[in-house]
Structure formats: C-alpha cells, structure tokens
Amino acid sequence: MTSDEFYKELSYISASRQDRLAFARLVLNDMSLFPKLIAISFMTDDDSSSRAAWVLELVCQEYIYAIIPHLDFFTNNLNKVQLESAIRPMAKICTFIAEHYTSKHPNPIKKSLTSLPKEKMIEACFDWMINDHKVAAKVHAMETLFLLGKETPWIHPQLVDILQQDFHHQSAAFKSRAKHILNKMKKLKKL
Template sequence: MNSEMFAKIDQSTAHKKSRITVSNFAMKNDENLAELIEIAFDISHKNHVKAFWSLELVCNKKLKMFVPYLDRFCEIFPKLKDDSAVRPATKICMFLAKSNHRKNGIELSKDQEHTIIENLVDRLIQNEKVAAKVYSMKALFVLGKKYHWIYEELKPIITQDAFEHSAAYQACARNILKKI
C-alpha cells in the first residue's frame, strides 16, 4: 500500500493535530475513508492503531460516513487487543449509541446493537484501561434507555469496580448510578 492515505497514517503521531490532519484527509472522499478503515480493521497492520485514532475523529465529526462499515466494525470490535485501539473503538461505540438514541440519528440493527452491548459489557468487566471502561459505561447507559435490562447488569459491575479505579472512573460511575 503506497497510497497518499497510507503515507499520512504512517507519518502520523498521537498528537491531536496529526490525527486531525489524517481524519480530515479521510473525510475528503470515500476512497480515503475506505482505506483508513481497511487499515484500522486490519489488526496485523503496523498502523492499525494510528488508523483507529483518526477513525475516532471521523466518527465524531461525520458518523454517517461510517454507516457502511458498521457490520465490519461489529466483527472486528471483539478482536481488538491493543489498548490504544480499544479506547477509540469504545468511543466510537459511544458515538453510535448516542446517535442511535436520537431522532434522525444512525439506526443500528438489532444484531449490531446486541453485538456492541455484549462487547461493551465484556470491556467493562475485563482488565481494560480506564478510558475504555468509561466510554463503555457511557455507551451502555445510553443503550440501557432502550434495553432496560442493561441497567440491571451495569449497576453491580460499576458499583463493584468503582473503588478499584481512578477518580475519573469513580465520578463517571457515580453520575451514571444517579441516573439509573
């Protein structure tokens, strides 16, 4: 792969300005976005994590561009192992959950919802970094408005885990527990 998109990803860094440059380039046309996603979803690719960093920004700005790739995302999400890819992937799930809940938002299929829910619960109970757990918690809270059984699962998990994590996790847990 010697494309301009590949070169931009390869030269990118974790700095926000660098990630924004890649995400803006990806949003210029469907081919760039498709290549960014192809790299992000290829777990064995050396730039898979970097691609996920920029994909998160694409989804934050133009989530509807991501819709054609939702089924593939649902397939790859449970396979992610690198913490640096898991964090943006769980944040993408949060964007999807919020959009799915809004009028005129993205409508997830039942299978997509259930796959995302199942994997977010797994991320919440596994030994993940705090940011991924917080995004999982927030996404599950939103999805729980449609599937009330989620709250029954969520309450004991976040109550039990709260004291093992950072102040940021504890604050988010308290906030969500108040709402449910």
C-alpha cells in the same frame, strides 16, 4: 490514493492532535478513503491499526454517518481489537453511535443499527468493562451501555452490578464517571 499509499501515510501520524486532525480532514475531504481507514483500524496485530483508529474516531466525531455502510464490519470486529491504544477510540465511536441511536430526533443511525450489530456493540462494551482495560475505554463503554440500556432493559441492571463491583478498585476518574452514570440511571427509574 492506493491502499498501500494510504497505509504508508498512516505510519507517519504521531499521537499529536494536529496530525490526527490533518489526516481526518484528508479522509473527510475524500470519503473514498474511509473504507481503507476502517479496514486498517481492524488490522489488530499491526501498530498502524491504532493510528487508523485515532483518525477513525475523529472522522466519526465529525461525520458519524460515514460508518453506516460499515456498521456490520465495525461491530463484528470490535471484539478483535487488542491494542489498548485502539480500544479507546473504538469505544468512543460506540458512544457516538449510541448517542445518535438513542437521540429523540430521526437520523440514519436509528434505521441502520439493527439488533445484531447493536448486540455486538453491547457485548464489546461489556467486555471492555469487565476486562483489564484503561479507564478511558471503560468510561466510553459505560456511557454506551447506559445509552443503549434506555431501550434494552436488561443492560442497566448488569451495568450497575459491574460498576458497584469494580468501584473500590478503580481510579478516581472511573469512580467519578460511575457515580455520574449511576445517578443518571436512578433519575430514569423515577420518571
């Protein structure tokens, strides 16, 4: 499938989970499509970027290691994503990466996520936390920051400040997750 054909197929995807899963299966069955998917995901002025990001999230949820050859591209472009419907899946992919990176078990993400891409991911997550974005993006960003803060000590104090500062102005969903993250950070300090 050419890039143009792939792009055209993406335009037919609806927000339904069934459509997104079907397209994710297409990519998972032909990983030569993955570079096309990630490239379209970062065409930030194009509505198809959101559709691609939805599919990218599902592909990464199923097989996060597909992103390894593209980690630099992914992290270098996170700050360029503007469409709210694309930010949430990007934030969730960051959480997948952080979960594998901080896992106790050896895995390829641990070796591949070097300091510069990690810094870019941290920067994007903090931007999503402090700027006016929907709760879902903020929730994934705070989870990513919590996880990466286990190994990067300056993150947790900054995250606590943001969570406490925004707490009273946010939705019930934000407050619930913020309490959960704050409690997890308190438990880490006790260890």
